[in-house]
Amino acid sequence: xxxxxxxxxxxxxxxxxxxxxxxxxxxxxxxxxxxxxxxxxxxxxxxxxxxxxxxxxxxxxxxxxxxxxxxxxxxxxxxxxxxxxxxxxxxxxxxxxxxxxxxxxxxxxxxxxxxxxxxxxxxxxxxxxxxxxxxxxxxxxxxxxxxxxxxxxxxxxxxxxxxxxxxxxxxxxxxxxxxxxxxxxxxxxxxxxxxxxxxxxxxxxxxxxxxxxxxxxxxxxxxxx
Numbered sequence: 054x055x056x057x058x059x060x061x062x063x064x065x066x067x068x069x070x071x072x073x074x075x076x077x078x079x080x081x082x083x084x085x086x087x088x089x090x091x092x093x094x095x096x097x098x099x100x101x102x103x104x105x106x107x108x109x110x111x112x113x114x115x116x117x118x119x120x121x122x123x124x125x126x127x128x129x130x131x132x133x134x135x136x137x138x139x140x141x142x143x144x145x146x147x148x149x150x151x152x153x154x155x156x157x158x159x160x161x162x163x164x165x166x167x168x169x170x171x172x173x174x175x176x177x178x179x180x181x182x183x184x185x186x187x188x189x190x191x192x193x194x195x196x197x198x199x200x201x202x203x204x205x206x207x208x209x210x211x212x213x214x215x216x217x218x219x220x221x222x223x224x225x226x227x228x229x230x231x232x233x234x235x236x237x238x239x240x241x242x243x244x245x246x247x248x249x250x251x252x253x254x255x256x257x258x259x260x261x262x263x264x265x266x267x268x269x270x271x272x273x274x275x276x277x278x
Contacts, residue, residue: 082224097186097219098276104189108245109258110266114277120269121151124211127267128153128176137170137177137207139199144180144213159203170202176209177263183218183226184268185242191268192226193241201239210246210263215271 054062090096102112115123128136133155138148140158149156155175163170179199182192191212195201204210220226223242227233232240247262258264 092221100186101184108189110245112268112270114270114272116274117271121148125151125153133175135174137174137203141198174207177203177207178211179204181212181214184214185223186219187222189244191243194237195239205262209265212268214268
């Protein structure tokens with residue numbers, strides 16, 4: 054009998070135990086939530102801003118009416134010559150009406166303009182599916198109107214986040230948005246600009262993605278600082 058056959062024989066002869074019970078994740082999070090201080094919209098906004106700042110991201114509170122104008126001001130201040138956006142996205146019309154210089158739609162396959170995208174595009178704007186206050190994290194689901202490269206390649210990533218879609222925890226976001234009903238092939242959790250500590254364990258930003266992450270947080274007028 055070979056060593057392989059001997060191992061398989063012993064495995065088959067071993068007593069069969071009961072499979073372990075799956076952890077009750079929902080009960081765990083319910084207990085954690087019950088023990089925590091009550092969450093409010095204001096507390097979620099404050100915590101998200103604090104955590105995003107910890108990860109070297111910037112949060113700017115804007116309203117649904119004035120965010121394009123604020124974005125235009127930011128582009129001027131940062132010397133942005135070209136801003137990539139999805140022309141079929143929900144915010145495209147409002148963005149186009151803001152007369153931002155260098156506005157550029159993502160309107161063709163990557164192979165047709167790879168050099169231009171990687172070398173001549175200063176910033177990209179993308180929507181988000183929500184945010185996680187506990188960790189200062191954006192939820193980004195790329196699609197045909199806003200491909201992944203829009204938030205990965207340009208040195209500056211502008212992200213639109215609706216304060217109505219801020220969740221306390223990752224678990225709450227998954228449950229309330231019903232992620233189990235269907236997810237994209239590429240779901241992203243983004244906390245701050247890109248970073249790595251691969252070289253001598255020294256944290257460096259912008260090594261393999263945006264050097265800056267600026268979140269335009271859509272709030273009510275009275276929630277602005």
